[in-house]
Amino acid sequence: MFPTAIDMPEDVVWRRDIYREIDLNKDANAGLYYPVEPIDKQLNLFTFVFKLALNGYIPVYEYRLDGSEVFSDAAKVKIKTVLDNYHIFYEEKDGKLRVDNSDIPSAEVKLYYLKESAYYDQANSTFHRKVLAFCPVMMREDDFGGEASKYPLFWVKYSDVEPFLTRQTVMTSNLNNAATMTMADFFTLTKYEGKIYKTNNMLGRTLAQYCTTDSAMAKEQRKIEGELTSFEKNIFGDQAKKDSLDSIANLDPKAAAKARKVSRRSGSKSETEKTTKVRRRSSSPRSSGGSSAARVTVRRQRH
Incomplete structure (x- = not known):
């Protein structure tokens, strides 16, 4: 498999779209969560994307009830609507919105829904995985202190944010804090890990809709991962x-x-055949002894 930062061709002969749940509590994804609040110019993924949307650099799109994403003008969401819907404090002055770093709910965004496409590019005979979009998910407890609920905020088209992700780094190791890479490389090299919760299918169903138990869900996830791996390995037979x-x-x-x-x-067997041939050759002179000259014996007589 080859990581790619280029656009996916429209005429690919094989493609499968996968939706994953990226848990930031896992070590592989923790770099997207750190730091919770900005440290100098270092921001985590949500704070960085939030500021880009707040300042109008990238559009954000609504998260629909069925979990699907539509990147049309009609599906665009105003960032002010997001602030109001999720009770994020802001100030508005001269038509501009301002949100203090301490009011950005970065600590509550502990999940991402991520859509990726695995495809075969017949133009150069290579297999790729490409991130198409992601959605930050806020984990927020209710007023009674119960279990935290998931609140998907909005969809971000990856091609819109990708040029900006090259400017921000992410830490990739707990043992070596000097080990970093850009956020763009993190996604291009598929350093993230996440369980599959949906694939594009004709019925539009998520795994949870037809996998009634946790074991059935895990089995289906392994099956899909296996199908992707099998296709990649057997492209050329x-x-x-x-x-x-x-x-x-x-x-x-x-x-x-x-x-x-x-x-x-x-x-x-070959040694036996050799021995037989040698014996036959050595016996041939003896068989021709009859044709040799006769011996003459002379007897002396005494006088």
Whole structure:
């Protein structure tokens, strides 16, 4: 699989759209959560995207009840509507909105819904995974202190925000704090991890709608991941069979033992044939002894 930062061609011969839930509590994704509040110029993903939307650099789109995304002008959401709907404090002066860093609900955004596309590009015979969009999800407790509920805020089209993500870095290691990469590289190299909760299908169903138990859900997620891996590995057909004895030994010990046994038998057979030929050749001079000159014996007589 080759990571790609280029646009996906429209005429690909194979493609599958996947929706994942990116949990920022996992180590692989924690770099998107840190720091919760800005430290100098270092911002986490939500704060960075929130400021871009607040200042009008990128549009944001509504999160529909069915969880789907539509990137049309009609689906655009005003950032002021988001602030009002989720009770985010702001000030408005001279037609401009201002939100203090301490009022940005960055600490509550602990999940992202992410849409990616796995596809085969026949133009250069390569398999790619490309992020298409993501949605920050706020985890907020109710007034009675119950279990936190999920509040998907808005969809962001990845191609809109990608040029800005090259300017912001993310920490990639807990052991080495100097290990960083840009947020754009983080998504391009698919460093994130997330469980599949939906695929594009003709019925528009999520996994939860037809997987009634947790075990069924986990099984379906493994199945989909396996299908993606299988397609990537078998794009060009099965790997050529290995014919050397060493390769056979590595793949199947029984086959290797059988091959060695056959080899020994053929070797002993050839040695027997050689011995027989040598014996036949050595016996041929003896058979021609009858044609040699006769011996003459002279007897002496005493006088």
